[in-house]
Amino acid sequence: MSDRRIPFPFDEFEPKWQARWDAEKTFRTPNPGDADFDASKPKFYVLDMFPYPSGSGLHVGHPEGYTATDIIGRAKRRQGFNVLHPMGWDSFGLPAEQYAIKTGQHPAITTTANIATFKRQLKSLGFGYDWDREIATTDPEYVRWTQxxxxxxxxxxxxxxxxxxxxxxxxxxxxxxxxxxxxxxxxxxxxxxxxxxxxxxxxxxxxxxxxxxxxxxxxxxxxxxxxxxxxxxxxxxxxxxxxxxxxxxxxxxxQRNWIGRSEGAEVDFQLAGHTVTVFTTRPDTLFGATYMVLAPEHPYVSEITTADQKAAVEAYITACAAKSDLERGDLNKDKSGVFTGAYATNPVNGAQIPVWIADYVMMGYGTGAIMAVPAHDERDFEFAQKFDLPIVQVVQPTGDQEWQGYTDPGTAVNSGFLDGLPTTEAKAKMIGWLEDEGRGKRRVQFKLRDxxxxxxxxxxxxxxxxxxxxxxxxxxxxxxxxxxxxxxxxxxxxxxxxxxxxxxxxxxxxxxxxxxxxxxxxxAGSCWYYLRYCDPRNSGRFISEDAESYWGGGEKPGMVDLYVGGTEHAVLHLLYARFWHKVLFDLGHVHTNEPFQRLVNQGLILGEDGRKMSKSFGNVVNPDDVVREYGADSLRLYEMFMGPLEQVKPWSMKGVEGVSRFLARVWRIAFNQNDDGHWDVSPKVQDVPCTDKELLRVVHETVKKVTEDIEKLSFNTAISQMMICTNAFTQVEVAPLKEFTLLLHALNPFAPHLSEEIHARLGGTTPLSETAWPSYDEAALVSDEIEVVVQVNGKLRDKIRISPATAQADVEALAQASERVKEHTDGKTIRKVIYVPGKLVSIVAN
Structure with missing residues (x-):
């Protein structure tokens, strides 16, 4: 890192404020039953996805979501909410065990060291966590309640x-x-x-x-x-x-796709003295079932395989054993399979159809057997083509599409008593026939496995x-x-x-x-950690009834009001936590039926090379380095200014430097640096009434927009507005203390160290974090002037400021009188002037 001159003394005041917040437990949140608990306040439970404390510590992608939750948590606290914003550690895991295997060192030692690194880094960024609620899944008391x-x-x-x-x-x-x-x-x-x-x-x-x-x-x-x-x-x-x-x-x-709900029918096929049941969502195509496929692990395979196919079948089964379910399913592009030598009876027409085994059919899904209708299933069609199996059309497309491989609804053909029926009616009639004949039944099935x-x-x-x-x-x-x-x-x-x-x-x-x-x-530990945060020191219950009732209160079904984390947990963690919560709900241990009411996924932060941050790419940026050179507030603000929270964004050190310059401008409104390097209060900041109506408008507009944007998690646009406000202060000779303090209030959740330090040096006795969130004056938002764009022959030539009450003729005259406009109209005839009230004057001249 460079030894450039620091534009404001963040290296002095950031550690000071962090130490104060720690010592005073500024962000401690009382629980029901505590002496200082105020039950009249509404609750706001904001949660970060449980981090695993790896040995490499944080990189700059990690604090993105943490900064977002910290901003809204700080704002909500100042808006009168009891805010629960905890942090802890998903501390069991294979990496620590692998290190133990290599070194012989107990995994707890590695885990404790990793947690210390993560905690130090998070504290260095000024996050307002209630560290009294810190938990780790490896803590014996936490293990107790997981068990x-x-x-x-x-x-x-x-x-x-x-x-x-x-x-x-x-x-x-x-x-x-x-x-x-x-x-x-x-x-x-x-x-x-x-x-x-x-x-x-x-x-x-x-x-x-x-x-x-x-x-x-x-x-x-x-x-x-x-x-x-x-x-x-x-x-x-x-x-x-x-x-x-x-x-x-x-x-x-x-989540819906992972659970995979399907409506259809179970159909019974007779196979070598056994009944093999298959599930199909298209029972209307049963006349087109020309072969059957069993999972290689199916218990009937060894019994039905003929002697001349035994060696090939056994070799295939061995090859399948080395593949994961993903390799056999979604990742399986190369169709493979082996004929068993056996035949099954199609129950609807008595046809003898060959029975194959193939790796894309698995015992964990359905019954481990499928009926193959190659004319109207893409996977079956590819398999039948590869192995030269019969393909029989049983659905006529609604348009002029090719029938081979056609999977959409149509009209039944070559299907006996179903001929001429549209797909929906054909399904219903076939299910009725199967149930009447005792050869199948209606069924809802899920792809989800235990x-x-x-x-x-x-x-x-x-x-x-x-x-x-x-x-x-x-x-x-x-x-x-x-x-x-x-x-x-x-x-x-x-x-x-x-x-x-x-x-x-x-x-x-x-x-x-x-x-x-x-x-x-x-x-296991990450399935319920959000519950333990509500009552982390309770030795008699995993969460007290009072704490669960309060923190899970509200009209919405979910307990956590806002949950922020990466999309990598979009299915499994969320699904598993929802499952555990529903069991606890059913048994009367919690009164909400869902854990997380609102979910937001922050976008990935890429390296400066546009690739995912990874040690192998050498593009990982350590937040410690950024904090050392630019300060924690600059890192926090830049991560929120990069773009919408949900978007994927590339990291840029130049971007950090740009945000640092903005914070320096805020600082320099209030302070001047003297020759010995100390910062003195600038005479520009004065405790006087604001007489500049435009400045007053911008300040109150900023408070309004930042308030609304925090609620919407639109942090980048809130920062843009604060930059506009800062520029307005730099352009006036006097910065009224009251209005400048309003800017500091708005900036506080984003850059808490800088805003608190300026406020304190300017005479503020109560930290901003302990004061009420500011309100804005609606009357101040009404501007005495508006800006109107002036175009000549479609090109922007000037902007003029007018009273909203100015008559159209006067606006047009002012526009034509502009020196910048006259440069493009002198010597020409003005043919037309168009006025869009309050927005635009368009002049046509030639």
């Missing part, structure tokens, strides 16, 4: 009649057996094909596979006993209850469960938190056995039972 919430899921089932979670104790009272209850728990055991990495020693989520393979790690598919959460029971509610939320439509669409909740890692919450005689049991609440013991080493064994199996004394209990050795995924 407690898991046990609520474990001890519940989904009542289809009431469409709510209910305690399994109700089923016990009805005489259900242990096995029957275990089969319906919201947390259940299932042997599932997973993405196993032997060198990482854990299962990976589908979304993680590509990342870790690119880092050189092995990932293979294999079946493992896993804990699952029955999120599929909530699929319809997760769709329906999105509607009242103030979320971007694009994010809502991503949540695979197990990891074989060390650095995660242990499951509060034990096993004995083949059954699992909940650990009593009194024994929570159940913490993982330290290990001699954290290296994976290469087998699927979880790392905790190494701790034999911890695993094996005196009564002969053993502890569950899988751990929870990182998602």
């Amino acid at each position: 407690w919430i898991f046990l609520q899921l474990y001890s519940s089932y989904y009542d289809e009649e009431t469409q709510k979670a209910r305690p399994v104790a109700e089923l016990e009272a009805k005489g259900w057996t242990r096995d029957q209850i275990d089969a319906v728990r919201l947390a259940f055991v299932h042997e599932a094909p997973v993405n196993w990495s032997p060198d990482l020693g854990t299962v990976l989520a589908n979304e993680e596979v590509e990342e870790w393979r690119n880092k050189g790690h092995i990932v293979e598919r294999r079946p493992l006993r896993q804990w699952m959460l029955r999120i599929t029971s909530y699929a319809q509610r997760l769709i329906d209850e999105l509607e009242p939320l103030d979320w971007p439509e694009g994010i809502k669409l991503l 949540w695979l909740f197990s990891r074989q890692r060390y650095w995660g919450e242990p499951f509060p469960l034990t096993w004995k005689d083949g059954h699992h049991y909940a650990v009593p609440d009194s024994e929570l938190p159940l913490l993982a013991p330290p290990l001699e080493d954290y290296k994976p064994s290469g087998s699927p056995e979880p790392l905790l199996t190494k701790a034999r004394e911890w695993v094996e209990l005196p009564d002969g039972s053993v502890r569950e050795t899988n751990t929870m995924p990182q998602w």
Whole structure:
């Protein structure tokens, strides 16, 4: 960084104000029950997405959302709200565990150091967090309540009649057996094909596979006993209850698509003495089903495969085992498959159709079997073309489109009793026929799969469960938190056995039972952290009833009023948090049915080279460096001035410098630097009434616009208005203290250090952060003059200022008398003058 002369002494006053805010706990927010809690105030809960404290610390892309929430939080606090604006750490995770594997150092040591770095950086930017509410998912008390919430899921089932979670104790009272209850728990055991990495020693989520393979790690598919959460029971509610939320439509669409609701029919095919059920959204095309495809993992594959196809089928199954679901599904562009040698019976016409296996059909989706209608399904069409399978038209397009590969509605053809019916009627008639004949039924299906909740890692919450005689049991609440013991080493064994199996004394209990050795995924802690922030030191409950009632209060369904974060969490984190919240709602632990009322996704900040900031590109900008050279306020203001919050924007150090110059202009209105480098109050600032009506108008217009723009999160336009206001002050001989202070009030949420320092040096005794938000004078917004543009032959030549009451003839005369206009009209004949009242005079001359 350069050793340029600092244009205002941010290096002196920024640390001073940060220390004061810390010492005085300026942004502490009292809770119901606290002596200083004021229940008459409305609440505003503003939340940043939970950061993972990585070893590399923040880069300048991270503070974008944090600055936005800080601005609106500071403004709301001054507008009379009890503002909850907390910060904490999503501190479990694989990176810390990988470091432990390399060094032998307990992951907690790395995590604690990373948190300290993040916290120092955030404090250096002056964010108004209530640090008394700081939490980390690795804190024992937090682990305790994460485990407690898991046990609520474990001890519940989904009542289809009431469409709510209910305690399994109700089923016990009805005489259900242990096995029957275990089969319906919201947390259940299932042997599932997973993405196993032997060198990482854990299962990976589908979304993680590509990342870790690119880092050189092995990932293979294999079946493992896993804990699952029955999120599929909530699929319809997760769709329906999105509607009242103030979320971007694009994010809502991503969630709906991920859940994937489909209406159609289940159809039963007979195959080698078995009934194979397939789900289809187009039962009207059943006459066109010319082959069937099973998932390679389908339990019937080994039984139905003929001897001459056995070797090819087994080789194909082995190849599929190495692929993730994403590689087999959305990323699968190359169609592959193998004929089993077997044939199934099409129930509608008795046709014998060949049965194939293919990797794009998976056991986790639907029934693990599909009927293929290649004439009217793009994927089936490509597959049939590649393997020379029959293609039979059963839908006539409505227009002149080609029928092969046609997937839209049309008219049924070559379909027996459906011929001539439009698609909607054909669907209904076919479903009725299937139900009447006992060969199928109406069905709603979801693409969403149950949540695979197990990891074989060390650095995660242990499951509060034990096993004995083949059954699992909940650990009593009194024994929570159940913490993982330290290990001699954290290296994976290469087998699927979880790392905790190494701790034999911890695993094996005196009564002969053993502890569950899988751990929870990182998602667990981030599913409910927004609730713990409301009551972080409560040792008797995960959140008190009073705190939950107050912070979750209001007419809207969501608890958090404003949630800001990146689009990378658009589906999974939001979906998982919504699921946990709904379970807690059903069981009566919270009274809102959604966690986040308003969601805003900030846009990515790219490097100066236009690429995503990454160590590999060498384009990461450390906020510490920017703060050192330009100050925290300059970084904050620049991140908000770059463009609309939601847009992707490239970083520019020249842009930071430009914003720094603006702040310096504000400073220099109030102070002059003397020869010894000290800053003296400028004689320009005087405690006198404002007699300049134009300045008065600009100031009150600024307060109005900044107030409105903060509410809309339109921070860049608010800053533009404050720049206009600053320019107005530089152009007058006297800057009235009252009006200049109004500018400082408006600037305060954006540049809190500078505005507080100027205010204090000018005699302010109460910090701006502790004063009420300013109001604006409507009367002052009315201008005595307006600006009118003057054009000659369509080109701008001048601007004139007039009273709004000036007669048209006088306006036209003033325009023609302008020296700049006369330069272009002298010697010419004025043919026409057009006046658009209050806006434009257009002169035509030749």
